[in-house]
Amino acid sequence: GCGKKSDAEEKTSEQTLIDVGFSQLGAESDWRIANTESIRNSLSNENGFNLTFDDAQQKQDKQFIAMRKFIQQEKDCIVLAPVMEDGWDTVLQEAKDAGIPVIVVDRRVNVQDTRLVTAWVGSDFRKEASIACEWLKSYTESNGIKPEELFIVDIQGTLGATAQIERSDGLKNACEKYGWNLLEQVPADYTQAKAKEVVSNLLNKYKDMNVVYCENDNEAIGAIEAIEESGRKVGSNISAGEIMIISFDATHSGLKMVMEGKIALDVECNPLQGEEVALLVKKVQNSDEFHRYTYVKERAFSMDQTVKTVKLRDGDYEITTLTEDIIADR
Ligand code: AHR
Numbered sequence: 001g002c003g004k005k006s007d008a009e010e011k012t013s014e015q016t017l018i019d020v021g022f023s024q025l026g027a028e029s030d031w032r033i034a035n036t037e038s039i040r041n042s043l044s045n046e047n048g049f050n051l052t053f054d055d056a057q058q059k060q061d062k063q064f065i066a067m068r069k070f071i072q073q074e075k076d077c078i079v080l081a082p083v084m085e086d087g088w089d090t091v092l093q094e095a096k097d098a099g100i101p102v103i104v105v106d107r108r109v110n111v112q113d114t115r116l117v118t119a120w121v122g123s124d125f126r127k128e129a130s131i132a133c134e135w136l137k138s139y140t141e142s143n144g145i146k147p148e149e150l151f152i153v154d155i156q157g158t159l160g161a162t163a164q165i166e167r168s169d170g171l172k173n174a175c176e177k178y179g180w181n182l183l184e185q186v187p188a189d190y191t192q193a194k195a196k197e198v199v200s201n202l203l204n205k206y207k208d209m210n211v212v213y214c215e216n217d218n219e220a221i222g223a224i225e226a227i228e229e230s231g232r233k234v235g236s237n238i239s240a241g242e243i244m245i246i247s248f249d250a251t252h253s254g255l256k257m258v259m260e261g262k263i264a265l266d267v268e269c270n271p272l273q274g275e276e277v278a279l280l281v282k283k284v285q286n287s288d289e290f291h292r293y294t295y296v297k298e299r300a301f302s303m304d305q306t307v308k309t310v311k312l313r314d315g316d317y318e319i320t321t322l323t324e325d326i327i328a329d330r
Contacts, residue, residue, distance in 0.1 A: 017050040021070030025083040026058040028190045029218045030251040035271035042274030067091045071098045078102045084160035085110040092116035101284045107162035121276045121294040125163045128267045129170020131300050134310035142306045147179035151208045154185040157215040167215045195222030203230045211244045217254030220247035236264045255327045270296040
Protein backbone atom coordinates (compact mmCIF):
# COMPACT_ATOMS: atom_id res chain seq x y z
CA GLY A 1 0.00 0.00 0.00
CA CYS A 2 0.99 3.62 0.24
CA GLY A 3 1.41 3.57 4.01
CA LYS A 4 4.65 3.32 5.95
CA LYS A 5 7.59 1.94 4.02
CA SER A 6 8.84 -1.53 4.97
CA ASP A 7 12.32 -1.84 6.51
CA ALA A 8 13.66 -3.19 3.24
CA GLU A 9 12.24 -0.25 1.26
CA GLU A 10 13.57 2.20 3.84
CA LYS A 11 16.99 0.65 3.45
CA THR A 12 17.11 0.90 -0.36
CA SER A 13 15.98 4.52 -0.38
CA GLU A 14 18.65 5.34 2.21
CA GLN A 15 21.26 3.55 0.16
CA THR A 16 20.59 5.66 -2.90
CA LEU A 17 21.61 8.81 -1.00
CA ILE A 18 25.24 9.82 -1.37
CA ASP A 19 26.94 9.79 2.03
CA VAL A 20 29.05 12.91 2.48
CA GLY A 21 31.09 14.10 5.45
CA PHE A 22 31.75 17.85 5.56
CA SER A 23 34.58 19.13 7.74
CA GLN A 24 34.00 22.86 8.07
CA LEU A 25 36.85 24.76 9.73
CA GLY A 26 34.71 26.88 12.02
CA ALA A 27 32.07 29.57 12.44
CA GLU A 28 34.40 32.55 12.88
CA SER A 29 32.72 34.93 10.44
CA ASP A 30 29.46 35.86 8.71
CA TRP A 31 31.07 34.60 5.53
CA ARG A 32 31.70 31.21 7.07
CA ILE A 33 28.13 30.90 8.30
CA ALA A 34 26.83 31.68 4.80
CA ASN A 35 29.25 29.13 3.35
CA THR A 36 28.08 26.40 5.73
CA GLU A 37 24.45 27.18 4.96
CA SER A 38 25.06 27.08 1.21
CA ILE A 39 26.77 23.69 1.36
CA ARG A 40 24.21 22.25 3.78
CA ASN A 41 21.31 23.41 1.60
CA SER A 42 22.78 21.97 -1.57
CA LEU A 43 23.82 18.66 -0.01
CA SER A 44 20.32 18.00 1.32
CA ASN A 45 18.31 14.75 1.40
CA GLU A 46 15.98 16.15 -1.27
CA ASN A 47 18.98 16.59 -3.54
CA GLY A 48 20.11 13.03 -2.92
CA PHE A 49 22.67 13.47 -0.15
CA ASN A 50 23.07 12.31 3.40
CA LEU A 51 25.33 14.91 5.00
CA THR A 52 27.31 14.64 8.22
CA PHE A 53 28.55 18.07 9.32
CA ASP A 54 31.46 18.85 11.63
CA ASP A 55 32.57 22.28 12.90
CA ALA A 56 36.26 22.27 13.90
CA GLN A 57 36.28 25.60 15.76
CA GLN A 58 39.28 26.86 13.77
CA LYS A 59 41.46 23.94 14.94
CA GLN A 60 43.22 21.75 12.42
CA ASP A 61 43.48 18.88 14.96
CA LYS A 62 39.71 18.80 15.12
CA GLN A 63 39.54 18.62 11.34
CA PHE A 64 41.87 15.60 11.42
CA ILE A 65 39.57 13.90 13.92
CA ALA A 66 36.50 14.63 11.78
CA MET A 67 38.20 13.37 8.62
CA ARG A 68 39.27 10.13 10.30
CA LYS A 69 35.74 9.63 11.59
CA PHE A 70 34.41 10.08 8.05
CA ILE A 71 36.97 7.58 6.73
CA GLN A 72 35.98 5.06 9.40
CA GLN A 73 32.31 5.57 8.51
CA GLU A 74 33.19 4.82 4.88
CA LYS A 75 31.61 7.97 3.50
CA ASP A 76 31.21 8.12 -0.28
CA CYS A 77 32.89 11.50 -0.35
CA ILE A 78 34.50 14.02 2.00
CA VAL A 79 34.18 17.80 1.64
CA LEU A 80 36.94 19.70 3.41
CA ALA A 81 37.11 23.44 4.11
CA PRO A 82 40.68 23.56 5.52
CA VAL A 83 41.68 26.06 8.21
CA MET A 84 45.24 26.31 6.89
CA GLU A 85 47.24 25.12 3.90
CA ASP A 86 49.95 22.95 5.45
CA GLY A 87 49.82 19.59 7.23
CA TRP A 88 47.25 17.65 5.23
CA ASP A 89 49.39 15.03 3.47
CA THR A 90 48.88 12.19 5.97
CA VAL A 91 45.14 12.40 6.48
CA LEU A 92 44.48 12.94 2.77
CA GLN A 93 46.60 9.89 1.96
CA GLU A 94 44.47 7.93 4.44
CA ALA A 95 41.31 9.02 2.61
CA LYS A 96 42.84 8.07 -0.72
CA ASP A 97 43.90 4.65 0.58
CA ALA A 98 40.31 4.13 1.73
CA GLY A 99 39.12 5.05 -1.76
CA ILE A 100 37.25 8.16 -0.59
CA PRO A 101 37.42 11.21 -2.88
CA VAL A 102 38.04 14.55 -1.15
CA ILE A 103 36.66 17.80 -2.48
CA VAL A 104 38.37 20.84 -0.98
CA VAL A 105 36.39 24.08 -0.74
CA ASP A 106 37.28 27.75 -0.10
CA ARG A 107 40.95 27.76 1.01
CA ARG A 108 43.44 25.37 -0.52
CA VAL A 109 45.73 22.67 0.86
CA ASN A 110 49.44 22.53 0.20
CA VAL A 111 50.29 18.87 -0.43
CA GLN A 112 53.22 17.07 -2.06
CA ASP A 113 50.94 14.88 -4.17
CA THR A 114 48.29 17.17 -5.66
CA ARG A 115 46.28 14.06 -6.69
CA LEU A 116 45.28 13.69 -3.03
CA VAL A 117 42.72 16.40 -3.80
CA THR A 118 40.01 15.19 -6.15
CA ALA A 119 38.74 18.70 -6.90
CA TRP A 120 38.69 22.20 -5.45
CA VAL A 121 36.18 25.04 -5.57
CA GLY A 122 36.85 28.44 -4.05
CA SER A 123 38.09 31.99 -4.45
CA ASP A 124 40.99 33.67 -6.18
CA PHE A 125 42.36 35.45 -3.10
CA ARG A 126 45.36 36.77 -5.02
CA LYS A 127 43.06 38.48 -7.48
CA GLU A 128 40.95 39.87 -4.62
CA ALA A 129 44.09 41.48 -3.15
CA SER A 130 45.09 42.91 -6.53
CA ILE A 131 41.67 44.50 -6.95
CA ALA A 132 41.95 46.13 -3.52
CA CYS A 133 45.48 47.43 -4.08
CA GLU A 134 44.94 48.63 -7.63
CA TRP A 135 41.79 50.43 -6.47
CA LEU A 136 43.77 52.16 -3.69
CA LYS A 137 46.45 53.15 -6.19
CA SER A 138 43.94 54.69 -8.61
CA TYR A 139 41.96 56.31 -5.82
CA THR A 140 44.96 58.02 -4.26
CA GLU A 141 46.33 59.11 -7.63
CA SER A 142 42.97 60.63 -8.58
CA ASN A 143 42.84 62.52 -5.29
CA GLY A 144 46.39 63.86 -5.37
CA ILE A 145 47.54 61.76 -2.42
CA LYS A 146 51.21 60.86 -2.69
CA PRO A 147 52.36 57.26 -2.10
CA GLU A 148 54.54 58.28 0.85
CA GLU A 149 51.48 59.82 2.53
CA LEU A 150 49.83 56.41 2.92
CA PHE A 151 50.35 54.74 6.30
CA ILE A 152 48.75 51.33 6.17
CA VAL A 153 48.11 48.58 8.72
CA ASP A 154 47.10 45.08 7.68
CA ILE A 155 44.67 43.24 9.94
CA GLN A 156 45.40 39.71 8.86
CA GLY A 157 43.24 36.62 8.92
CA THR A 158 44.16 33.28 10.48
CA LEU A 159 47.87 32.81 9.79
CA GLY A 160 48.55 30.06 7.28
CA ALA A 161 45.12 30.19 5.65
CA THR A 162 45.18 30.72 1.87
CA ALA A 163 42.96 33.78 2.18
CA GLN A 164 45.41 35.29 4.68
CA ILE A 165 48.58 34.37 2.81
CA GLU A 166 47.40 35.78 -0.50
CA ARG A 167 45.67 38.91 0.82
CA SER A 168 48.66 39.76 3.04
CA ASP A 169 51.18 39.11 0.25
CA GLY A 170 49.20 41.14 -2.23
CA LEU A 171 49.28 44.17 0.05
CA LYS A 172 52.94 43.76 0.97
CA ASN A 173 53.95 43.55 -2.69
CA ALA A 174 51.87 46.60 -3.59
CA CYS A 175 53.44 48.59 -0.73
CA GLU A 176 56.91 47.74 -2.02
CA LYS A 177 56.01 48.40 -5.64
CA TYR A 178 54.17 51.69 -5.10
CA GLY A 179 56.12 53.12 -2.15
CA TRP A 180 53.33 53.04 0.44
CA ASN A 181 54.25 52.80 4.12
CA LEU A 182 53.24 49.45 5.61
CA LEU A 183 53.30 50.12 9.35
CA GLU A 184 52.48 46.61 10.57
CA GLN A 185 50.77 43.34 9.69
CA VAL A 186 48.88 41.87 12.66
CA PRO A 187 46.68 38.75 12.74
CA ALA A 188 43.15 38.91 14.18
CA ASP A 189 41.79 35.48 13.24
CA TYR A 190 38.97 36.86 11.06
CA THR A 191 36.95 37.86 14.12
CA GLN A 192 35.36 41.16 15.07
CA ALA A 193 36.43 41.00 18.74
CA LYS A 194 40.10 40.33 18.02
CA ALA A 195 40.25 42.98 15.31
CA LYS A 196 38.74 45.58 17.63
CA GLU A 197 41.40 44.86 20.25
CA VAL A 198 44.24 44.86 17.72
CA VAL A 199 43.14 48.10 16.05
CA SER A 200 42.74 49.88 19.43
CA ASN A 201 46.37 49.09 20.15
CA LEU A 202 47.51 50.18 16.70
CA LEU A 203 45.67 53.51 17.03
CA ASN A 204 47.73 54.29 20.12
CA LYS A 205 50.94 53.19 18.49
CA TYR A 206 50.63 54.94 15.10
CA LYS A 207 49.11 58.40 15.12
CA ASP A 208 49.63 58.72 11.38
CA MET A 209 47.87 55.47 10.40
CA ASN A 210 45.35 56.32 7.65
CA VAL A 211 44.44 53.05 5.91
CA VAL A 212 43.25 49.88 7.63
CA TYR A 213 43.28 46.90 5.28
CA CYS A 214 41.04 44.31 6.91
CA GLU A 215 41.22 40.77 5.61
CA ASN A 216 37.49 40.22 6.15
CA ASP A 217 34.29 42.10 6.98
CA ASN A 218 34.02 40.97 10.60
CA GLU A 219 37.48 42.41 11.19
CA ALA A 220 36.44 45.61 9.42
CA ILE A 221 33.45 46.00 11.73
CA GLY A 222 35.72 45.52 14.77
CA ALA A 223 38.16 48.05 13.32
CA ILE A 224 35.41 50.62 12.75
CA GLU A 225 34.23 50.23 16.36
CA ALA A 226 37.76 50.77 17.66
CA ILE A 227 38.36 53.82 15.46
CA GLU A 228 35.05 55.47 16.32
CA GLU A 229 35.50 54.80 20.03
CA SER A 230 38.90 56.52 19.84
CA GLY A 231 37.19 59.64 18.49
CA ARG A 232 38.56 59.32 14.95
CA LYS A 233 36.38 59.11 11.82
CA VAL A 234 36.30 56.39 9.21
CA GLY A 235 35.88 57.38 5.56
CA SER A 236 37.61 57.87 2.24
CA ASN A 237 38.79 61.42 2.89
CA ILE A 238 42.29 60.67 4.09
CA SER A 239 43.43 64.26 3.55
CA ALA A 240 40.79 65.43 6.05
CA GLY A 241 42.08 63.00 8.68
CA GLU A 242 39.65 60.17 8.07
CA ILE A 243 40.84 56.58 8.31
CA MET A 244 40.08 54.53 5.22
CA ILE A 245 38.84 50.96 5.61
CA ILE A 246 39.33 48.39 2.87
CA SER A 247 37.72 45.00 3.38
CA PHE A 248 36.96 41.60 1.86
CA ASP A 249 33.84 39.37 1.76
CA ALA A 250 30.97 41.76 0.94
CA THR A 251 28.63 40.18 3.48
CA HIS A 252 25.31 41.79 4.38
CA SER A 253 26.79 43.72 7.32
CA GLY A 254 29.92 44.61 5.39
CA LEU A 255 27.94 46.08 2.53
CA LYS A 256 25.84 48.11 4.95
CA MET A 257 29.08 49.74 6.08
CA VAL A 258 29.94 50.45 2.43
CA MET A 259 26.54 52.09 1.99
CA GLU A 260 27.21 54.28 5.04
CA GLY A 261 30.60 55.26 3.64
CA LYS A 262 32.47 53.54 6.46
CA ILE A 263 34.09 50.90 4.27
CA ALA A 264 35.61 52.51 1.17
CA LEU A 265 35.94 49.32 -0.85
CA ASP A 266 34.66 45.81 -0.15
CA VAL A 267 36.01 43.07 -2.41
CA GLU A 268 33.64 40.16 -2.60
CA CYS A 269 34.56 36.67 -1.47
CA ASN A 270 31.67 34.51 -2.61
CA PRO A 271 30.56 31.95 0.01
CA LEU A 272 27.90 30.35 -2.20
CA GLN A 273 29.79 27.23 -3.18
CA GLY A 274 27.11 24.65 -2.36
CA GLU A 275 25.64 24.14 -5.82
CA GLU A 276 29.04 23.68 -7.40
CA VAL A 277 30.07 21.25 -4.65
CA ALA A 278 26.88 19.19 -5.08
CA LEU A 279 27.49 18.97 -8.83
CA LEU A 280 31.08 17.93 -8.29
CA VAL A 281 30.19 15.22 -5.78
CA LYS A 282 27.66 13.74 -8.20
CA LYS A 283 30.07 13.84 -11.12
CA VAL A 284 32.79 12.19 -9.08
CA GLN A 285 30.36 9.49 -7.91
CA ASN A 286 29.21 8.80 -11.46
CA SER A 287 32.77 8.95 -12.82
CA ASP A 288 31.68 11.79 -15.11
CA GLU A 289 34.20 14.36 -16.27
CA PHE A 290 34.67 17.39 -14.03
CA HIS A 291 36.90 20.43 -13.66
CA ARG A 292 39.52 19.93 -10.98
CA TYR A 293 39.65 23.63 -10.10
CA THR A 294 36.66 25.98 -10.08
CA TYR A 295 36.77 29.65 -9.17
CA VAL A 296 33.52 31.25 -7.98
CA LYS A 297 32.48 34.61 -9.48
CA GLU A 298 33.28 37.68 -7.40
CA ARG A 299 32.68 41.44 -7.56
CA ALA A 300 33.99 44.50 -5.71
CA PHE A 301 31.77 47.21 -4.25
CA SER A 302 32.29 50.88 -3.54
CA MET A 303 30.03 53.91 -3.13
CA ASP A 304 32.77 56.25 -4.24
CA GLN A 305 32.61 56.90 -7.98
CA THR A 306 36.19 58.14 -8.35
CA VAL A 307 37.47 54.79 -9.58
CA LYS A 308 35.19 52.87 -11.92
CA THR A 309 37.66 50.32 -13.24
CA VAL A 310 41.00 49.00 -12.09
CA LYS A 311 43.72 47.54 -14.26
CA LEU A 312 44.53 43.92 -13.47
CA ARG A 313 47.03 41.66 -15.18
CA ASP A 314 44.29 40.06 -17.27
CA GLY A 315 42.56 43.31 -18.23
CA ASP A 316 40.21 45.96 -16.88
CA TYR A 317 38.07 45.05 -13.88
CA GLU A 318 34.88 46.95 -13.19
CA ILE A 319 34.00 48.16 -9.69
CA THR A 320 30.30 47.72 -8.90
CA THR A 321 28.38 50.64 -7.42
CA LEU A 322 26.41 49.28 -4.52
CA THR A 323 22.62 49.33 -4.53
CA GLU A 324 20.03 48.41 -1.86
CA ASP A 325 18.97 45.36 -3.91
CA ILE A 326 22.42 43.84 -3.71
CA ILE A 327 22.44 44.23 0.08
CA ALA A 328 18.93 42.86 0.49
CA ASP A 329 19.94 39.80 -1.51
CA ARG A 330 22.43 38.43 1.02
O1 AHR B 1 38.72 31.74 3.50
C1 AHR B 1 37.79 32.75 3.33
C2 AHR B 1 37.80 33.67 4.49
O2 AHR B 1 37.50 32.96 5.67
C3 AHR B 1 36.78 34.79 4.47
O3 AHR B 1 37.23 35.96 3.89
C4 AHR B 1 36.60 35.02 5.93
O4 AHR B 1 35.53 35.83 6.27
C5 AHR B 1 36.49 33.63 6.39
O5 AHR B 1 36.51 33.47 7.72
